[in-house]
Amino acid sequence: MGRILERLGLCYQISIIRWAYARLLVSRRPAPPGLHIRDLTFGEVPVRVYQPTVPSAGGRRGLVYFHGGGWVTGSIDITDEVCRYIAKESETTVVSVGYRLAPEHRYPAALDDCEVATHHFLSVAEAEFGVDPRRVAVGGDSTGGNLAAALCQRLAKKTDGHLSSPCAQVLIYPILQMADFSLPSYQQNHAVPILFRGRAAFYYLQYLNGDVSVCQDILEGSHIPRDLRLLYSKWLSPELLPPEFLARGYRQVDPPPYDGEVYHVIRGGLDPEVSPLLGEDEIVRRTPPAFVLTCEYDVLRDDGFLFRKRLEDAGVDVTWHHVPDGFHGIISFYNRRWLSFPTAQLVLDSIVRYVETL
Numbered sequence: 001m002g003r004i005l006e007r008l009g010l011c012y013q014i015s016i017i018r019w020a021y022a023r024l025l026v027s028r029r030p031a032p033p034g035l036h037i038r039d040l041t042f043g044e045v046p047v048r049v050y051q052p053t054v055p056s057a058g059g060r061r062g063l064v065y066f067h068g069g070g071w072v073t074g075s076i077d078i079t080d081e082v083c084r085y086i087a088k089e090s091e092t093t094v095v096s097v098g099y100r101l102a103p104e105h106r107y108p109a110a111l112d113d114c115e116v117a118t119h120h121f122l123s124v125a126e127a128e129f130g131v132d133p134r135r136v137a138v139g140g141d142s143t144g145g146n147l148a149a150a151l152c153q154r155l156a157k158k159t160d161g162h163l164s165s166p167c168a169q170v171l172i173y174p175i176l177q178m179a180d181f182s183l184p185s186y187q188q189n190h191a192v193p194i195l196f197r198g199r200a201a202f203y204y205l206q207y208l209n210g211d212v213s214v215c216q217d218i219l220e221g222s223h224i225p226r227d228l229r230l231l232y233s234k235w236l237s238p239e240l241l242p243p244e245f246l247a248r249g250y251r252q253v254d255p256p257p258y259d260g261e262v263y264h265v266i267r268g269g270l271d272p273e274v275s276p277l278l279g280e281d282e283i284v285r286r287t288p289p290a291f292v293l294t295c296e297y298d299v300l301r302d303d304g305f306l307f308r309k310r311l312e313d314a315g316v317d318v319t320w321h322h323v324p325d326g327f328h329g330i331i332s333f334y335n336r337r338w339l340s341f342p343t344a345q346l347v348l349d350s351i352v353r354y355v356e357t358l
Contacts, residue, residue, distance in 0.1 A: 001016060014072050014206070017072065018073045021073050025332055025336065027335075035050055035052060037051075042097075042116065045117045047096060048083070048098070049096075049129070051087070051093050059130065060091070060131045061355065062129070062135060062136035063093070063136070065079065065083055065095065065144070066139070066140030066147045066148055067141070068329070069142070069144075070142070070203030070207075074143075076097070079141075079332075082332070082348065083096045086355060089352045092355050099113035102210075106206075107273075110147060111151060118166070135358050137167055137168035137355070138166045139169060141331060142175055142329065143175055146274075148169050149169055149174060149176060149287075152287040165288065168290065168358055169287065169290045170291045173293060173301075174300065175200060176276050176306075178269045179236060179277075180221065181197060183236065183306075184238055184302055185300065185301035186302070189301070189327075193328075194329045195299055196299070198215065198219060200300070201218050208269045209266075214265050214266060222258060222259040223258075223266050241302060277303060279310075284310055288316075290311055292311075293351065295328060299328065308320045323343065330343055334348055
């Protein structure tokens with residue numbers, strides 16, 4: 001509907017997406033017993049802090065959470081139910097970050113905001129929130145998972161030693177690369193709501209530079225030079241996936257001829273800060289332990305699995321949880337009345353169990 005209205009010149013399609021998400025996925029309720037919720041600002045970045053009120057024997061755990069939404073939508077309001085649940089069930093202080101959105105603010109605005117908020121929280125965690133800064137993880141869903149993984153790699157490059165680094169990265173069906181949109185999960189789930197294959201490329205381009213004229217070109221794969229394709233094959237080959245991931249409607253796709261003009265438009269998207277799956281070995285090796293959650297009916301399933309393998313090959317400890325009947329965005333449908341899915345709570349419970357180990 002957004003695309004139709006945009007073509008008629010009535011409004012911008014992203015405005016429609018934001019409006020629909022706000023209408024369907026925002027619920028305003030008072031804080032439940034056992035949880036103190038307040039809106040603050042960390043270094044000019046809006047955040048919402050969820051603090052359990054139950055006593056803690058020592059320094060409490062913390063989780064800095066980045067919402068999903070394709071870098072163009074989503075908010076701390078939309079992810080409120082998820083953060084409430086994680087905070088209360090795991091007795092963890094959760095900080096939900098309201099980073100700036102594209103297309104008004106493109107890369108690296110969102111990642112910069114996430115870094116500012118994380119650094120601020122780490123610097124005041126113990127004194128102001130009773131949180132042990134050595135037990136603070138970063139995480140998020142979809143593009144929030146991208147931001148968490150990218151932030152961990154950015155911080156791994158910095159060795160000033162003045163602040164603690166995140167103790168873990170919690171990646172919930174993350175989008176992690178814009179080099180290959182023909183992986184098996186992209187083919188098998190290309191038309192499965194709520195994230196279609198074409199929309200994944202569209203959101204990446206909105207975050208990067210807004211030039212959606214090359215969307216079809218990158219879906220086909222003409223944006224990758226031969227030397228980079230050879231380099232990426234050791235991380236992106238379908239041969240690295242479990243046999244069961246190849247069983248449902250997958251066919252090998254021969255890459256089209258390379259188009260240098262398309263590469264020039266999107267080359268910034270191959271930077272590890274935008275595509276963390278393409279990070280340098282030495283940097284990936286220095287990132288913290290990870291929890292990676294994937295869903296079977298999700299175009300991003302293979303991104304998550306292949307990143308899990310990259311981390312494990314680099315010696316990083318990884319906990320992988322796969323949801324056989326899950327789809328992209330499933331946790332957004334927790335406690336949504338007629339829009340609720342029972343699997344959403346099961347997925348959240350798996351996240352809670354991991355957070356409790358930190």
